[in-house]
Amino acid sequence: MSVFGKGVARICAVVATPSAHEFRKLVRQAARETPTVELRLDWLANDRERHKALDWLKRAAPRGANYIATCRRRAGGGELPGGVSEELFWLMKAREAGCTWCDLEMETLRELPGKSVAGYALPPKVMLSIHDFRRTPKLPARMKVRERDGVDAVKVAAMSQRLSDSLRLLRAAGGTRRVVAVPMGEIGLPARILSLREGSALVYAPVAAATAPGQVPLGDLKELYRAHALTGKTRVYGVIGNPIEHSMSPLLHNAGYVAAKKDAVYLPFLVENLGEFVELVAELGIAGFSVTIPHKQKILRYLDECEPLAEKIGAVNTVTVMRGGKLAGSNTDYVGVLKALENKMQLKGSRVVIFGAGGAARAAAFALAKAGVEVLVCARREEAARELARAVHGGVIPRRALRREQFDALLNATPVGMHPHAERSPLEAAELNCALVLDLIYRPLQTKLLRMASGRGIPAASGVEMFVAQGIAQWELWMGCRAPGAAMRAAVLKKLRLEEKSPG
Numbered sequence: 451m452s453v454f455g456k457g458v459a460r461i462c463a464v465v466a467t468p469s470a471h472e473f474r475k476l477v478r479q480a481a482r483e484t485p486t487v488e489l490r491l492d493w494l495a496n497d498r499e500r501h502k503a504l505d506w507l508k509r510a511a512p513r514g515a516n517y518i519a520t521c522r523r524r525a526g527g528g529e530l531p532g533g534v535s536e537e538l539f540w541l542m543k544a545r546e547a548g549c550t551w552c553d554l555e556m557e558t559l560r561e562l563p564g565k566s567v568a569g570y571a572l573p574p575k576v577m578l579s580i581h582d583f584r585r586t587p588k589l590p591a592r593m594k595v596r597e598r599d600g601v602d603a604v605k606v607a608a609m610s611q612r613l614s615d616s617l618r619l620l621r622a623a624g625g626t627r628r629v630v631a632v633p634m635g636e637i638g639l640p641a642r643i644l645s646l647r648e649g650s651a652l653v654y655a656p657v658a659a660a661t662a663p664g665q666v667p668l669g670d671l672k673e674l675y676r677a678h679a680l681t682g683k684t685r686v687y688g689v690i691g692n693p694i695e696h697s698m699s700p701l702l703h704n705a706g707y708v709a710a711k712k713d714a715v716y717l718p719f720l721v722e723n724l725g726e727f728v729e730l731v732a733e734l735g736i737a738g739f740s741v742t743i744p745h746k747q748k749i750l751r752y753l754d755e756c757e758p759l760a761e762k763i764g765a766v767n768t769v770t771v772m773r774g775g776k777l778a779g780s781n782t783d784y785v786g787v788l789k790a791l792e793n794k795m796q797l798k799g800s801r802v803v804i805f806g807a808g809g810a811a812r813a814a815a816f817a818l819a820k821a822g823v824e825v826l827v828c829a830r831r832e833e834a835a836r837e838l839a840r841a842v843h844g845g846v847i848p849r850r851a852l853r854r855e856q857f858d859a860l861l862n863a864t865p866v867g868m869h870p871h872a873e874r875s876p877l878e879a880a881e882l883n884c885a886l887v888l889d890l891i892y893r894p895l896q897t898k899l900l901r902m903a904s905g906r907g908i909p910a911a912s913g914v915e916m917f918v919a920q921g922i923a924q925w926e927l928w929m930g931c932r933a934p935g936a937a938m939r940a941a942v943l944k945k946l947r948l949e950e951k952s953p954g
């Protein structure tokens with residue numbers, strides 16, 4: 451058992467706010483979720499707010515929680531303007547207010563007489579913390595905690611510049627249950643979610659929204675990723691891309707695992723170097739992964755086998771790890787396009803324009819052609835349009851013809867109009883002469899293109915149905931059973947609608 455307890459107690463909610471008033475609200479909120487709460491006293495705006503916050507903590511804080519007081523100096527990457535004596539003053543005040551733990555930086559310990567906390571009325575348990583905000587330093591294979599310094603746990607928080615850094619940090623922390631590993635940054639995020647399973651004593655999560663890349667808000671860490679419940683038996687999946695921060699795939703897949711009670715987790719991997727990721731698939735125990743921009747084409751060269759259709763499309767969005775670690779590629783964007791259109795129009799015998807000739811356009815073109823659609827490709831690079839049209843036995847349509855001709859449907863397969871450039875549209879209103887417009891973009895739900903189509907009385911469909919359908923197809927491929935599609939779709943729509951209400 452970790453020195454902080456077991457189960458949810460190993461998730462530490464972080465309260466970091468400038469106002470004592472907000473502090474009270476956040477502490478109450480945190481204590482409802484987990485009995486381990488870090489209080490970032492250095493974040494409070496000034497000494498007055500710190501006094502107010504600690505007075506309240508002493509009188510009225512929820513009982514039964516383990517409060518960890520942290521008052522990090524600016525020199526150590528915190529917000530406290532003073533020196534070591536100010537830091538110690540506030541930590542001693544925190545003890546009076548009922549904090550059972552404190553976080554003390556290595557730099558502070560080094561400045562104490564005899565490099566020991568003996569003689570200071572600090573909270574009874576001390577976590578010694580070591581930070582490296584730039585990189586992951588050299589680490590012993592297994593870190594040990596020396597109790598003779600009056601230290602009860604050690605925390606190492608280090609920036610991950612590559613995935614292997616974060617794994618190295620987890621390995622060093624594993625085993626003792628007194629070492630806390632915090633792989634920092636967006637690259638370190640998957641390792642952070644897996645850190646409890648790998649033996650870290652604690653994982654941190656902000657109560658409110660994340661304040662830095664690589665942080666997962668408390669609600670998501672507990673409910674969506676279930677970080678405290680992951681074990682060696684949990685199947686690990688994920689999505690690779692760059693950027694990946696705004697991917698909805700973790701929400702889609704994890705919502706499915708929660709609804710279907712599957713012991714599986716799906717993580718977002720920010721992957722710059724595809725080769726490095728592929729090499730670590732076995733070490734991470736990954737059973738399958740989704741692939742997004744910019745790796746959908748490049749991943750083909752790392753595969754041991756590939757579904758013929760995905761090979762023809764030239765893009766893979768799904769990789770399954772087979773027995774012996776072999777990688778098998780497939781494409782579910784194909785299924786997604788058909789699902790998005792099947793209830794909205796009669797596909798067989800229709801004429802559909804695809805605007806764009808990239809990966810998604812290719813998946814759509816192959817899917818539609820196979821469903822008996824006459825595919826017309828319109829792209830700014832004529833050669834790309836011709837090549838795709840040839841591959842699906844379709845035609846090329848020049849942009850100027852869009853104003854004159856009538857089509858059964860038009861698909862936008864370019865990223866023009868996607869968040870954060872929602873004010874843009876790939877086409878003008880006069881170019882929409884069709885019975886249906888499908889925008890493959892799903893963020894925002896209502897793109898400018900779709901609003902223009904509705905303005906002309908044309909039924910308009912968001913790419914969200916395609917996104918959900920391609921994800922469900924992956925989920926079913928990996929889990930080998932029917933996906934809880936309604937729950938997965940509802941989770942994604944809820945988030946997108948919330949975003950729409952409060953953009954930015």
Ligand code: NAP
Pocket residue numbers: 743783786806807808809810811829830831834862863864865866868876890891892913914916917918920
């Ligand atoms: P991609 O491979 O990069 O292809 C993008 C295509 O758009 C290329 O043909 C590109 O032309 C064209 N394009 C880019 N900017 C343009 C502009 N200003 N004017 C005209 N054409 C332009 O990207 P992708 O993977 O196909 O993705 C395209 C869109 O589909 C993205 O918004 C993506 O989010 C969406 N998508 C949605 C789903 C879903 O499930 N709903 C799935 C996959 C993709 P050049 O080659 O000349 O640059």
